[in-house]
Amino acid sequence: MxxxxxxxxxxxxxxxxxxxxxxxxxxxxxxxxxxxxxxxxxxxxxxxxxxxxxxxxxxxxxxxxxxxxxxxxxxxxxxxxxxxxxxxxxQPKVYSAIASIAPIANVKQVIAVASGKGGVGKSTTAVNLALALAAEGAQVGILDADIYGPSVPLMLGIPNFRPVSPDGKHMTAASAHGIAAQSIGFMLSGDEAAVWR
Missing domain, CATH: 3.30.300.130 (Fe-S cluster assembly (FSCA))
Structure with missing residues (x-):
């Protein structure tokens, strides 16, 4: 009920x-x-x-x-x-997988799309899922956590977006097709490599 x-x-x-x-x-x-x-x-x-x-x-x-x-x-x-x-x-129900972890502010649901193998359609699945939920009326944000081959910017048609940081701590999110998006791909251009320590 x-x-x-x-x-x-x-x-x-x-x-x-x-x-x-x-x-x-x-x-x-x-x-x-x-x-x-x-x-x-x-x-x-x-x-x-x-x-x-x-x-x-x-x-x-x-x-x-x-x-x-x-x-x-x-x-x-x-x-x-x-x-x-x-x-x-x-009004979607809010679920918490781990009671000891505080929920993310203004986020009611998190859906993770992951695989240990590359090239299996993680980004395609994530983008299509986000678009489908947005089409049904949900407020959706997508975080492309692939730091080596981020493809969400290209899939959303916004490869040239460059985020700004108004406070030096947060980056502005891109917006496309009713979805807020954030990706390391917004900080790289062309075939630049991301080197992480």
Whole structure:
């Protein structure tokens, strides 16, 4: 169950049927009904317009239209409802793998893409994953930690970006396709080699 606040302003005669319809709608990724998953955060009636608020635990912007249409059709069988006004948002859960390590400020999730072998598609996978999450509405940053062959700048189409450091401690991130990006590749030009001790 989600920890999101629920605001139900329907009379008891209507609340039960609405919740039953919403819980009968099985989310394909949560594999449960919207009420059971804790996604339904708001129910109110303005005349015959149902105001419905949904909060998903994963980014799902591409599903918004189909979800609203399906729910509108299902809820329209109730005499008290002529239309549905739906607001959808997402709040991913924050997981901590190691309780003793403090979380990174303003970062809710970290996905690591790694391999001990070169040339297996780590950067390609990371960039495509970042683009897919951004397309679904997530705020995404990508850190290219490959210090020997950084390819994220090229893959994002920003190989000539040069970061600046306004305070001498932090570098500005590049922005491309809705993604914030940081890479050692931004500090090298052409075929320059990075020599690390």
């Amino acid at each position: 989600s920890s999101t606040q629920m605001d139900y302003r329907l009379n008891d005669d209507l609340l039960g049927p609405v919740l039953a319809i919403l819980d009968a709608y099985i989310d394909p990724y949560l594999a449960t009904g919207l009420v059971s998953a804790g996604c339904v955060t708001k129910l109110a009636l303005d005349g015959k317009r149902l105001q419905l608020g949904l909060v998903y635990p994963y980014p799902c912007m591409s599903q918004y239209r189909d979800t609203v249409m399906a729910l509108t059709n299902k809820l329209a069988v109730l005499d008290a409802i002529d239309e549905v006004e739906c607001e959808i948002d997402f």
